[in-house]
Amino acid sequence: MDWVGHKASEREFADFAAESWDPLLRTGYLMTGDAKDAEDLIQETLLRVARRWKRVGSMDHPAAYARRVLINLVLHDADRRSRQRAELWPQDGGTEAADDGAARALRKVDDQAEFRWALAQLPARARAVLVLRYWADLPVAEVADILGCSEGTVTSTASRAAARLAEALSHGAPPATRTHRSASMKGNT
């Protein structure tokens, strides 16, 4: 670690962590579906950021770096499990009618646990597209850069992922999911 013995760097990192933990935690929560898993994930993320703080601290947007670390941790875990990366949908299979149907389904959601369950049914990269694009509100180009795909793939994946979300919600979550879900959803593929 390049900040040992440098009190100023330690303070800078502490300030960064104080500003960043909340959005990181919520991003992790959406990616994993579980609060404890999200907390573990954020701790690992902050550890990795801390190890590179001398470089990261001089970046224009260290929070963006930390978010990228977080997403990569989830995707790496998913890759390790599935051994396949075909989780994005490059062909635009979405239609306006399908988008309308998905929008209607999302509008009806009143059980957040069920929504998180439905989100967890998506492949990790598709989930990342939705979380980065519509929760973190990143431009399509930045999402594409983080995920290493084209901008077209990001937009088509968003439509397809939304359709899958709607389909999962229409079938409903298992009853236990509605009240409590303790198992990790991280890395579902």
Add this chain to the structure above:
Amino acid sequence: MPTEELENELRGALARAAADIQDPEQAGQRLLGRDYRPGRGHRRLAAGAAATAAGAVALSLGLTGAFGSAPARGSGTIRTTAFTLVEQPNGTASLSINPNVLLEPSTLQSDLQQDGIPAMVHTGSFCSSEPTPAGFHQVVTVQRSVTVKRSPATLTINPAAIPVGTELSFGFFQLSQGLETAIGLVYTNSYTCTSTATAGALPGAGLAVVWNLVALPS
């Protein structure tokens, strides 16, 4: 390109889901209370797992699927979703295995070694020595007769009792009935590995098997 209406609904749904997290302030306090400097052990998320040292072994490890997450480390404790490793004041370590989560063998192996417990950890294979090194039951004790499936199983490991030239061997096998865990002592320089699940019948003394409430050698 998703329609504008769909994009708006996605933003709203994700924002509501993100806002639904319970006790974020407590999580924040825990996160900010940790020491992120290197070489500090990074073991902070104490799960409070109680070690139970008893006689021989019988544990049930049902399996649902998800891999454990990256370890959270605090003073004396490493906690992942798959296992919790707690250093005890008397020098022993307690290892609680979450039967609901597939563990990552390299993570468990490195964390055991970090606690001064030489070990090899494999999934789909188990390594043993013939003859088996003596002293296993001075090294490992396991909570007896866990009756609730998918409850955490806890082992107590005494690294000081590990004979010189030996190390612990862990083998995890996913079976239709659940997860079988075989544990034994092996000579570091002389062992063989098998990919056959032991199904509750490990050969030789000084070995433990952890499998669907099957009792083990005492």
